[in-house]
Every structure is written in structure tokens, then in C-alpha cells.
Amino acid sequence: MADATLDATVGHVDPDDTSSLQTIELTVNGQTHTLTLEPNVVLLDALRERLNLTGAKKGCDHGQCGACTVVIDGRAMNSCLLLAALAEGQDITTIEGLADEDGTLHPIQQAFLEHDAYQCGYCTAGQMMMATSILNDKDIAKDPASIKEAMSGNICRCGAYKNILDAVQSAHRTIEGA
Amino acid sequence: MQSFELIRPESVKDAIGAQSERSAFIGGGTTLVDLMKLGVMQPDHVVDTNRLGLDEIEALDDGRLKIGARVSNSRLAIDARVERDYPVLSQALLSGASTGLRNMATTAGNVMQRTRCPYFRDPAKPCNKREPGTGCSAMDGINRNHAVLGTSEHCIATHPSDMCVAMAAIGATVVVEGRKGTREIPFEDFHLLPGDHPEREHDLRSDELITHVVLDAPLEGAVSTYLKLRDRASYEFALASCAAIVTLEGTKVTAARIALGGVATKPWRAVDAEAALVGEEATAKMFEQVALLAFQRAMPLEHNAFKVELGQQAIARALRDAVQQASQGEHQ
Incomplete structure (x- = not known):
């Protein structure tokens, strides 16, 4: 076996x-x-x-x-x-x-797609899981500096950080507006 | 990773009963699992503490704060009482590791955190801490990250914790429980200097478990700050850090607590600098003067001499930042 x-x-x-x-x-x-x-x-x-x-x-x-x-x-x-x-x-x-059972993407997944927030993609699952927990955490502020600090344990060797930050902020706006 | 037996007791008594010379307690596992993967720690038994409770934060009648061993670093950092009475601890915790690791790491685990010395972490290299008597590879090696205070000829490994630096400044008691009952160990006596026995890192007996850390009552009207200097702005260990707590009467310092990280073999209380500051004017010049005292007995080596000046700057800047809060009306 x-x-x-x-x-x-x-x-x-x-x-x-x-x-x-x-x-x-x-x-x-x-x-x-x-x-x-x-x-x-x-x-x-x-x-x-x-x-x-x-x-x-x-x-x-x-x-x-x-x-x-x-x-x-x-x-x-x-x-x-x-x-x-x-x-x-x-x-x-x-x-x-993370996605709904019917295949609807989670706002963070949609935002990563829209903002091209990855290159090779190896770190992406970890980035998105960290981002979802941060977005749900009322004790973590959502300004760029706070998001960067909260996500500093997720390393991206391709250096897609700028787009990752854009995606997290965008997903935050989507969730807040929902 | 070498295999081991995982024991999952449901009471502190059973946990202590399961503990032996060849076992290790596990909290979050962020140090232990890492070091087991490297082959640096190879316990036969791992005793899980996650079913023991010990996850409360309790205000005591005498003004102290009792923290359960299993309270996570994340939770402790945002506890309303910690943010109000011990902001220096909250800042230190949030400057350590990453969000994911802080969510896992426990209070007692952080107290027991082991050095990041690369020679300690590599079982192929001689290391007196890992294998007593084999020699210190860091002494003549790449010792840029190593300690300049509290070192011995046998070990210069830096204590890596930020949390412990804040606790050293605040003053605390480590409560431990063993087969012979409970004991209270003053925080400054808990971690040991390497001396001739760098393998002995703390005053915990082999059957004892940390159950709580109790913070001293906060100094009334104090201002404080935790300043961490490192190679990158986040997710990095300190090259030098300083937890500073001061009380003022007008422009004069009436009490001072200064503790250092990144530069010493244990969480380091700069008592000479503290004593020199009390009764003096809270000026930038005075802060720079007392900072020199903290490093009078520093023993710099080939690559880490810069830490003497960096550590002095950390003290002077932390004191300045803390006192600036006082002038802005923010307390502690």
C-alpha cells in the first residue's frame, strides 16, 4: 500500500x-x-x-x-x-x-488575481491565509504599515510585496463594503 | 526529526509526573519543533502542556498581573491590562517574530526560548551549550550576532527574547511547580549566566514546569518604551534592544528600569545605568552618559564590537523616547 x-x-x-x-x-x-x-x-x-x-x-x-x-x-x-x-x-x-463550495473565490483570492499579487506563486497560499486572518482580526489596523508589519513573516522571493499589499487592502475594502 | 513518545497529560500534576531528564515540555513548539528538526534537541518524550489550562491572565489584589504559562504572545500583547499598565511588554512582544509565530508561541515557551547562535543550531559544530566540553565555535567564528555582556570563555550566545527584556525591566516572578511543590523564582535569577556551564540556562529543575509569570505592580505614573534595533525593520532578532521605564518628578528622574536584549547572554538589567540616572535631570546628555555605564564591562569580539555603541544608543534613544511621552502627557 x-x-x-x-x-x-x-x-x-x-x-x-x-x-x-x-x-x-x-x-x-x-x-x-x-x-x-x-x-x-x-x-x-x-x-x-x-x-x-x-x-x-x-x-x-x-x-x-x-x-x-x-x-x-x-x-x-x-x-x-x-x-x-x-x-x-x-x-x-x-x-x-477558502473559496465557497460553489467555487466563488474568497475576496482575498479575487484580490490577488486582480492585483497580480504573485509571480512564481509558491508563497501565495501562505500569503493569502495570513491575509485572511489579519482581515478578520479587529486588533490589527489595516493601514499599509500595519499590514506590512503583520505580514512580515510571509516571505516572497519574487518580491511581489507591493501588489500583495494592494491586494490585501483591496480585499479589506471589499469585505468592509459587503 | 527523531521520533519520540508524545504524552498528553490533563493536569499539572500528571505533567510533572511524566517529566524526566530525557523529556521536554511543549507549548506552541516554535522553538522545540525547530530544534528537534535540526537534531539539536532530541527528547525521548515530549510532554504536551496544551491540556493543562494555565491560559488565564489574572489581576491580583496587590496590583500584580498573573499570566498563565500557555497564554500566547499574541494574546498577551493585546490584553487591555497589559496595554494599559505594561505597554513596554506589549511593544516588546509585537516586535518579536511574526504574526503566525506569536499566535503559536506561549509565555512560558518564550521564557524558555533558546539561543539563535548558528553554531548551537548546527550539530556538526562544536558548542559548549549543546555538547559541554566541545568548545565554542563562535568565539573565533562569525560572532557578529553574539553577546558582549555576561559572556564567558565558554559561551557568547545571545538570549534571543524580546518579551523577556520587557519582563526584566518590569520585574517579575516565575512560578514553577515540581514534585516537591511550587517555587517562586525572581525573574532576574531565572536565566543563568553561561559561566563554566553554558548548558545550564535556567534555574528550573528537571521535574519542574513553569505555570505562571507574575509581573510586578506597575510603577505609578511611569513612562516607558521598547526600542529594537535590527538588520531589517520587522521579523528579525535584535542586534540591540532596550526596554526603558522611568518615573519623573518635574524634570528629574525618580526611578529607572533599563533592560537590554540582543547584546547579552541573558535578559540584561543595566543596574549601574539605572542607579546613575536616579535623581538626575532627564536630558539627552545624561541618557548618553548612563548608557556608557551599561557597557563598562562589555567584552567585544572580532565581529560584534559595534554592539557596544549600538547598545548605548539603544539605551539613550529608548530613554529619550520614553521621556518624550511624559512631556506629551502620555503615561507609561
């Missing part, structure tokens, strides 16, 4: 030794999944390798780039540094869960 190989890759353990495996439930984009995995699996790997949700990206794998950002109980977090087991019982939203 292909999954067994994946388990071994993700957990870096002998696939025949199942002694430390644990079963957890993760609620991702409204769906609850039961997973059996090694305790050292981080949420990012569980999402990508086990649930095939590959929108969240592995950039630095050390909390330095923000490409893995997902939203957990309304707050953006670096899924590369979060043990999957510790996310049990919480509402996890990934980029795959």
Missing part, C-alpha cells in the same frame, strides 16, 4: 515498528479525518502527505518563511512547526477551504 511508504517517509521510522503510532482526528476545512501517524509528524506534512492538501507549501520548514501558513481557530499559524497531534480538536482552514 502506497500509504505505508508515505508513513515511513513522513515519520522517519521503521515502517514495521508501529509501537509509537497514534490515532488522531483532524478537522480540516470542515471535514473530520482520522489519521494514524507518528507523534513527530508536523501538521504541514499531515496535510500534504496524508490528506493530499498540497496548497500549504514547505519552504524553509523552520518557521522562517510563512509558506506553510494555515488558519487554526481563526489564527494564522506556521504548520511546519506545529505537531499534527496538537491541532486535534481545532478548526483548521487551508487554502483549499
